[in-house]
Every structure is written in structure tokens, then in C-alpha cells.
Amino acid sequence: MIDLLLVCGLWSLALTTLLTPNAFRALVFFILLGLLLTLVWIRLDAPDIALAEAALGTGITGVLLLDTLKQQPQHALLCVHRTRIFWAVFSGLSLTLALSWALLQAPAMPIALDQTLTAQLDASGVSHPITAVLLNFRAYDTLLEIGVLLLALFAGQGLHERQHPLEQLSGAQLHNPFLRASLALWLPGMLLLATYLLWAGAHQPGGAFQAGAVLAAAFILMHLCGLALDAQVSQHLLRIGVLVGFVLFLVVASSSMLAGQTLLTYPSAWAGELILLIELALTFSIGLILFSLFTLNHQMRKESA
Amino acid sequence: MSSLALLPWLLILPLAAACLTGLLPLRATQISSLLVILSQALASLLLLLWMPSDEPLFYSLGSWGAPLGIVLRLDGLAAAFLMMTSLIASLCGLYALSYLRPSQQPGFWPLFWFLWAALNGIWLAGDLFNLYVGLELLSLAAVGLVALGGEASRVKAALRYLFAALLGSLGYLLGVSLLYGAHGTLDLELLAEVFHWGPLSALALALILAGLALKTAFFPLHTWLPPAHAGALTPVSALLSALVIKASFYIALRLWVELEMPERSLEVAQLLGLLGAGALFWGGWMALQQVKLKQVVAYSTVAQLGYLLLIFPLLSSSSSEASHLASQGGWLMLLSHALAKAGMFLAAGNLILCAGRSELSALAGLSRYRPMNIFAFGLAAVSLMGLPPSGGFSAKWLMLQSALISGQWWWILVILLGSLLSAAYLFRVFSHTYLETQDSVQFGQPSLMLELCALTLAALSILLGFFAPWPLAWFALPGPFTEALG
Amino acid sequence: MNTYLIFALGGAGLCGIGLFGFILHDDLLRRLIAFNLLGSGTFLILVGLAQSGRGGVDAVPQALVLTGIVVAVAATALTLMLIRRWTQLSQQSHLTEEDE
Numbered sequence: 001m002i003d004l005l006l007v008c009g010l011w012s013l014a015l016t017t018l019l020t021p022n023a024f025r026a027l028v029f030f031i032l033l034g035l036l037l038t039l040v041w042i043r044l045d046a047p048d049i050a051l052a053e054a055a056l057g058t059g060i061t062g063v064l065l066l067d068t069l070k071q072q073p074q075h076a077l078l079c080v081h082r083t084r085i086f087w088a089v090f091s092g093l094s095l096t097l098a099l100s101w102a103l104l105q106a107p108a109m110p111i112a113l114d115q116t117l118t119a120q121l122d123a124s125g126v127s128h129p130i131t132a133v134l135l136n137f138r139a140y141d142t143l144l145e146i147g148v149l150l151l152a153l154f155a156g157q158g159l160h161e162r163q164h165p166l167e168q169l170s171g172a173q174l175h176n177p178f179l180r181a182s183l184a185l186w187l188p189g190m191l192l193l194a195t196y197l198l199w200a201g202a203h204q205p206g207g208a209f210q211a212g213a214v215l216a217a218a219f220i221l222m223h224l225c226g227l228a229l230d231a232q233v234s235q236h237l238l239r240i241g242v243l244v245g246f247v248l249f250l251v252v253a254s255s256s257m258l259a260g261q262t263l264l265t266y267p268s269a270w271a272g273e274l275i276l277l278i279e280l281a282l283t284f285s286i287g288l289i290l291f292s293l294f295t296l297n298h299q300m301r302k303e304s305a
Numbered sequence: 306m307s308s309l310a311l312l313p314w315l316l317i318l319p320l321a322a323a324c325l326t327g328l329l330p331l332r333a334t335q336i337s338s339l340l341v342i343l344s345q346a347l348a349s350l351l352l353l354l355w356m357p358s359d360e361p362l363f364y365s366l367g368s369w370g371a372p373l374g375i376v377l378r379l380d381g382l383a384a385a386f387l388m389m390t391s392l393i394a395s396l397c398g399l400y401a402l403s404y405l406r407p408s409q410q411p412g413f414w415p416l417f418w419f420l421w422a423a424l425n426g427i428w429l430a431g432d433l434f435n436l437y438v439g440l441e442l443l444s445l446a447a448v449g450l451v452a453l454g455g456e457a458s459r460v461k462a463a464l465r466y467l468f469a470a471l472l473g474s475l476g477y478l479l480g481v482s483l484l485y486g487a488h489g490t491l492d493l494e495l496l497a498e499v500f501h502w503g504p505l506s507a508l509a510l511a512l513i514l515a516g517l518a519l520k521t522a523f524f525p526l527h528t529w530l531p532p533a534h535a536g537a538l539t540p541v542s543a544l545l546s547a548l549v550i551k552a553s554f555y556i557a558l559r560l561w562v563e564l565e566m567p568e569r570s571l572e573v574a575q576l577l578g579l580l581g582a583g584a585l586f587w588g589g590w591m592a593l594q595q596v597k598l599k600q601v602v603a604y605s606t607v608a609q610l611g612y613l614l615l616i617f618p619l620l621s622s623s624s625s626e627a628s629h630l631a632s633q634g635g636w637l638m639l640l641s642h643a644l645a646k647a648g649m650f651l652a653a654g655n656l657i658l659c660a661g662r663s664e665l666s667a668l669a670g671l672s673r674y675r676p677m678n679i680f681a682f683g684l685a686a687v688s689l690m691g692l693p694p695s696g697g698f699s700a701k702w703l704m705l706q707s708a709l710i711s712g713q714w715w716w717i718l719v720i721l722l723g724s725l726l727s728a729a730y731l732f733r734v735f736s737h738t739y740l741e742t743q744d745s746v747q748f749g750q751p752s753l754m755l756e757l758c759a760l761t762l763a764a765l766s767i768l769l770g771f772f773a774p775w776p777l778a779w780f781a782l783p784g785p786f787t788e789a790l791g
Numbered sequence: 792m793n794t795y796l797i798f799a800l801g802g803a804g805l806c807g808i809g810l811f812g813f814i815l816h817d818d819l820l821r822r823l824i825a826f827n828l829l830g831s832g833t834f835l836i837l838v839g840l841a842q843s844g845r846g847g848v849d850a851v852p853q854a855l856v857l858t859g860i861v862v863a864v865a866a867t868a869l870t871l872m873l874i875r876r877w878t879q880l881s882q883q884s885h886l887t888e889e890d891e
Contacts, residue, residue, distance in 0.1 A: 154412070
């Protein structure tokens with residue numbers, strides 16, 4: 001029953017997000033939808049995804065979207081041609097119907113990957129299966145995925161000529177004494193939370209991505225309050241910090257080849273420690289990359305002003 | 306040192322280069338890029354030479370093996386495409402070194418290296434989800450390269466491209482989700498073993514195919530391609546047209562054959578062939594209408610993709626000889642189009658540098674004053690038209706034979722008409738260069754490096770016709786694809 | 792019908808709504824939101840369908856979704872940067888139609 005209600009909630013919020021004429025309101029509904037999705041993930045026994053959805057899918061995405069919206073010109077919306085409405089409804093409905101039709105006829109799965117995973121979990125160096133998949137069994141995916149994050153940053157910086165990549169950091173944005181004061185309370189808590197999420201990832205829900213998103217939120221708050229480090233220092237720090245996670249991952253991944261093993265094979269005695277080390281560096285880098293994606297947008301607005 | 310020990314470096318080095326070039330100052334960036342380009346070319350050449358002739362190679366990342374871990378597969382096809390990538394990306398990289406302004410280069414190199422890493426990753430991938438991450442890496446790098454510099458027209462083309470690419474990726478991912486739900490594995494080898502046909506698998510493959518078709522810009526999902534490929538900086542155009550769109554096609558054709566689709570869906574195959582004919586005629590017709598040189602070349606890509614679509618119905622033939630010829634001809638077509646189109650885009654970039662403007666009318670008089678660039682453009686054009694002795698000719702010849710044997714004579718007609726149309730729009734370009742101009746017109750002179758890069762690629766596309774037995778032998782090496790083909 | 796399958800079907804609905812929005816809107820920001828909806832629907836199907844087949848938690852698709860979310864955030868961030876740049880240059884919130 002509660003599941004059906006959640007699904008109806010998801011659908012109506014999604015439709016409202018797309019159809020409400022006011023863009024700001026649309027974003028608010030989108031963020032609400034994200035919160036509802038967090039609940040859905042908990043119902044699906046996926047607390048890790050719930051954390052990631054709240055922190056990244058809704059948190060960081062929401063901040064980025066809201067931040068962009070401020071800059072968009074106001075305009076009339078929804079004066080769409082009738083044939084287009086027809087095609088939109090037609091394609092959406094057919095996709096849903098086809099998917100539902102197929103989902104209801106799902107056959108039995110011939111390969112029991114979940115059992116293989118449970119059997120091999122002890123050899124992975126961590127006891128939380130999702131961390132084991134992300135950083136050991138399918139670590140190659142994760143390596144490339146950090147590449148995708150870095151790539152988004154590089155591509156954003158490529159939009160501006162004349163500057164070396166990573167040489168952009170803008171100064172203070174808000175001068176709000178209350179915000180500044182409350183930051184003193186928030187910041188240690190957020191750092192603590194990030195550390196906890198990271199540490200917990202080895203044996204329970206949590207891990208580098210969630211921790212990195214919390215770290216990014218802390219950086220963004222600091223940045224908004226004008227607590228940026230001295231510009232020169234932060235440029236160098238930022239430049240190295242953004243890359244350190246990926247580079248360390250790559251180095252650990254290829255070091256196994258010195259011992260004649262294949263890429264990404266951890267020595268079994270050290271697997272747990274190596275994974276923690278990689279996660280630590282990844283958390284730091286992910287935090288900085290997400291933060292840079294945010295400040296890069298601010299930089300652009302400054303240029304246009 | 307064996308092939309397997311060499312294999313991971315094709316992934317590690319470009320990724321490391323992407324980081325380095327994002328960190329180092331310009332001079333060091335250029336030097337390190339040159340070094341890594343050399344090492345990549347060498348590594349892929351050695352890999353090809355050391356390919357065992359009796360069995361494909363599997364490289365288990367993290368030593369876990371499928372289905373738990375991710376396995377890379379190296380068969381003759383993958384090795385041939387690694388080599389093709391090294392060849393074309395190296396020359397485009399060298400071209401970019403002297404073509405791009407110093408202010409553009411810091412933005413270019415990290416994206417270039419991520420693009421190369423993604424391509425190598427896709428050729429080698431043996432895992433459905435890993436292919437998704439690879440495709441996203443490839444698309445974002447390509448979009449970033451199109452938008453490089455942030456000019457309005459480029460940003461606009463990049464946005465169009467990005468939305469198409471994102472939608473395509475999600476279609477692919479949706480299909481992968483369904484396939485995982487139906488089979489419980491992501492590994493391609495295992496999937497082919499336990500694959501069973503049903504509503505879920507059928508819808509999954511339809512979504513995957515549609516997503517990849519959007520990313521490859523198959524007609525009628527091609528509208529994002531001309532502005533992106535024509536509007537980008539010249540070395541980027543060459544990379545996109547020659548390599549990036551081929552990656553999604555490669556995945557589609559591999560899945561199609563390895564999951565034994567040719568027998569299952571004859572109607573879909575004929576429909577894909579029909580779309581291919583549409584691409585050939587519409588792309589060719591649009592190329593005839595364009596007034597800008599790079600637009601002509603970009604629409605020619607839309608048209609040439611039609612030949613690749615024709616492989617699908619030809620593979621569905623009942624005679625195994627016909628489908629064998631079709632696959633050989635198709636892969637050779639991909640290879641020769643990659644070489645010829647890269648050469649043609651670079652030559653077109655040089656011609657625009659000479660003339661100072663991008664319109665066709667500005668080319669008047671160039672055949673007399675800058676014959677080397679016209680020559681390079683002409684060599685690439687010969688291969689695109691499919692005139693002997695080019696690589697394009699050998700590929701079309703194989704496809705024609707396949708169509709004859711399988712009795713699908715209507716595709717013969719389509720191939721011939723498509724070639725006529727490509728001859729028409731390419732000769733139209735030449736006719737502009739032979740027009741006489743007043744003597745007062747000043748032409749620029751591109752540097753020797755730029756001319757050599759274009760000429761090398763164009764010449765290779767012709768030489769491919771003489772040396773076609775080599776790539777054809779690589780394609781025929783045993784591997785998952787050739788085994789599935791029977 | 793179990794919880795997992797219900798949410799997989801919910802995901803199918805979300806995919807449909809996402810595709811609907813993607814085709815309907817010219818406005819770049821809305822289109823991006825529609826893309827994110829489509830993504831969320833896909834993730835629900837991935838986990839829901841797999842767990843419904845397994846009859847319990849399957850950590851592999853859950854890990855894949857974590858990867859997918861990060862990739863989606865990266866793609867969203869890049870799109871937003873391009874949208875900002877485009878708006879800044881053209882004062883438009885959608886792509887103009889005329890083709891060069």
C-alpha cells in the first residue's frame with residue numbers, strides 16, 4: 001500500500017515538475033521528488049543509494065540547478081505546437097507500456113551473481129558488499145567514473161580560453177554574519193559526517209561518494225561565506241587536490257602489475273587498507289571536483305557581468 | 306613481454322596523460338602528449354603483431370573473472386580498431402599541435418586523452434555496464450571538444466550533441482538494466498551463452514539499438530551531427546567523424562552478431578537497411594545543397610553511415626558465405642571511412658586556412674596555388690566514392706558480392722546509387738577549386754605539418770585498397786564475433 | 792507482486808514521463824530535468840527488476856546505480872555549464888532554430 005502511494009507520489013511530482021509554468025517552482029518539485037526517491041530507495045533495501053541520491057542526485061544537482069536558474073532569463077513557457085504534444089505523450093506512454101509489459105514477463109535469472117558475490121566477499125578486504133563491488137570487483141568502472149567527473153570539470157574549463165585549466169577560483173559571494181556564525185557550528189559537524197561516512201563504508205552503508213558530496217557541501221558553504229583560502233595557495237591545492245584521488249587510484253591499480261598480477265589486483269593481505277587509502281583520496285578529490293563544478297559556474301557569471 | 310602484459314597500458318597511459326596534461330604547463334603538456342602518442346602507436350602495433358592466431362585473449366581486471374569482475378577481450382577486431390585509433394588519433398594529435406592556438410591547447414589535451422582512453426576502453430570492453438561508462442566518457446569528452454573555446458555557435462552545437470548523446474546513453478542503460486534483470490550477468494561472453502529470447506530481451510535490445518543509433522547519428526536520428534562535426538575545430542571534427550561515432554556502431558554490431566540477432570529479426574534487419582538507404586540518399590542530397598566546405602564533409606558522414614547500416618540486412622542472409630562477406634566488407638568500410646574522413650576533414654581545414662573563409666566559393670583558384678591540399682582532399686574523395694584501388698572500393702566490392710550471393714539485389718542498386726551521389730557532391734567541391742580568380746586574391750599557406758598529416762591519412766585510405774588482405778585477416782581471427790558468425 | 796517489482800514499474804512510469812518531458816520542452820533547463828527523471832526511472836528499473844528476480848538484495852545493481860548517479864551528476868554539471876555559456880552569449884534559454 002505504502003509502495004503504491006510512493007509510486008503515485010513519484011509520478012505526480014514528476015509530472016508537476018515538467019508541467020508547472022514557473023521554473024523555480026519546477027525545481028522545488030524536482031528536489032521534493034529527490035527526497036521522495038530517497039524513501040523509495042530505503043524501501044528497496046538500498047540505503048547506500050538513498051544516501052547518494054540525497055547527497056548527490058538531489059543535493060548537489062539541486063544546488064547546481066538552482067544556481068543556474070538565477071541566471072536564466074524569464075520567459076513564457078508551454079506554448080508548444082499540438083503535434084509535438086501528441087508525439088511527446090505518445091512516446092512517453094508507449095515507453096511506459098512497453099517497459100511494464102516486458103517487466104511483468106521477467107524470466108528467471110540463469111546466473112546467480114549475488115551468490116558468487118557473497119561467496120567471494122571475504123576475499124575483497126571489506127565486509128560491505130557494495131563497497132566491495134565498487135572498489136574491488138568492479139573497480140575499473142569506478143576508475144573510469146572518476147574520470148567522467150574529472151572530464152566534466154575539464155570540459156567546463158575548456159569553455160574559457162586564455163586560462164590554464166584549474167586556474168579559476170572566485171572570491172567571496174555572500175556577506176551574511178549569521179551564516180558565518182552558524183558555519184562555525186556546521187563545518188566541524190559536516191567534516192565529522194564525511195569522515196564517518198567514509199569510515200563506515202568498509203562494513204555498512206556509506207563510502208567515498210557520499211562522503212565526497214558532504215565534503216563538497218562543506219566547501220561550498222565555506223566558499224559562500226568567503227572563507228576561501230588565500231588565492232595562490234588554493235589554486236595549487238585545488239589543482240593537485242582535484243587530481244589526487246584519480247592519480248592515486250591509477251597508481252595503486254597499476255602497481256599490481258609489477259608483481260606480475262593483472263591491473264587492479266590488490267595484494268590480498270593489504271586489500272582492506274588499500275581500499276581505505278583509495279577511498280580517502282577519492283573523497284577528498286570528489287569533494288573538490290564537485291566544489292569546482294560549482295565555482296566554475298560562478299566564475300562564468302562574473303565574466304558576463 | 307606478451308600481449309596480455311601490454312594490454313593495460315593502452316588504458317593506463319591515456320588516462321595518466323589526461324591527468325598530466327591537466328596539470329602541467331603548456332610546453333610540458335605538448336612534450337608529454339607527443340611521448341604518449343608515440344608509446345600508444347608502438348603499443349598497438351606490437352599488440353597487433355603479437356596477436357595469437359588461434360584464440361582471442363581475455364584479461365581479467367582484478368583477477369576476479371566473470372561474472373563478478375570485469376574482463377577485457379582482445380580479438381582480431383579489437384586489435385585492428387586499437388591500431389586504427391592509434392593511427393588516426395596520433396595524426397589528429399600532431400595536427401592539433403600546430404593547428405590550435407596556444408590558448409586553445411590547455412583545454413584540448415586533457416579532453417583528447419580522455420577521448421582516446423574511452424575509445425580504447427570501448428574496443429576492449431567485455432562488460433555491458435562498463436561499456437556504458439565508456440560511452441559516457443567518450444560522449445562527454447567529444448562534447449567538451451566541440452564546445453572548446455566557448456563560441457556561441459560551438460556551444461549551441463555542443464548542447465544539441467550533448468542532449469542527443471545523453472538520451473542515447475540512457476536508452477542503452479535502460480536496455481542493459483533489462484538484460485541484467487533477465488539474465489543476471491553483465492559479462493558479454495556469459496550473456497551470449499545463457500541468452501534467451503523473450504519480451505524482456507527483445508525490448509532490451511530494441512532500446513540498446515535505438516540508443517546506439519542516436520549516438521552514431523543513423524538516419525533519421527542524425528540531425529545533431531552536421532552542426533557538431535562541421536562547427537568544431539578541424540582536428541576535433543576529424544576525431545569525431547572518424548572515430549567517435551564508430552564506437553557506438555561497433556558496440557551495436559558486436560551485440561547484434563554475438564547475441565545471434567541476424568537469424569532472429571529479419572524484418573528489423575531489412576528496416577535498418579532501409580534506413581541506411583535513406584541515410585545515403587538524404588545525406589548525399591543535403592551534401593549537394595551545402596555552401597560551406599565542412600558542412601559538405603559532415604553531411605557526407607551522415608550519408609556514409611548508410612553503408613554501415615546496410616550490413617545488417619546482408620548479415621541476415623541464409624548463406625554463411627554471404628554474411629561472412631558482409632561482415633568483412635562492413636568492418637573494412639568502417640576502417641576506410643575512418644581514414645578517408647579524417648584525411649578529408651584535415652584537408653578541408655587546410656583549404657579553409659588557405660582561403661581564409663569556409664564557403665565553397667572561396668575555394669576558387671586553389672587547385673592552381675595550393676595543389677597539395679587539393680590532392681589530399683582528392684585522395685580521400687576517391688576512397689569515399691569507392692573508386693578503385695581505394696579501401697572504399699574493396700569494402701564496397703565485398704558488400705556487393707555479399708548482396709549478390711544472398712540474392713538481395715535491391716541493396717546493390719542502393720550501393721551504386723549512393724556512390725554516384727557521393728561522386729556528385731565531391732566533384733561539386735572540386736569544380737569550385739578549378740574556377741579562375743582575379744590575381745589579387747591572397748592565399749594563406751598552412752604549415753608543412755598540417756599538410757603532411759592530411760596527406761598521410763588520405764594516402765592511407767587509398768593504400769588500404771592494396772593492403773586490404775591484412776585487415777581482413779585480422780577481422781577473421783578467431784574471437785567471439787567470428788565464432789557467432791559461424 | 793512484490794515491493795521490488797512495484798518500484799520497477801514505478802521506474803517504467805518515470806522513464807515514460809521523462810521521455811515525454813524531453814520531447815515536449817525546448818527550454819534547456821526543463822529538458823535537463825527530464826533527462827534526470829529518465830535516469831532515476833532507469834535506476835529504479837535496474838535495481839527493482841534485479842532484486843525482484845533474485846527475491847532479495849542484489850548488491851551488484853545497487854553498486855551500478857551508485858556509479859550511474861555520479862555519472863549523471865557529472866553530465867548534469869557539464870550541461871549546466873554549457874547552458875550558462877549559451878544563455879550568456881545569446882540571452883536565450885532554448886536553442887534557436889535557424890541553421891547555418
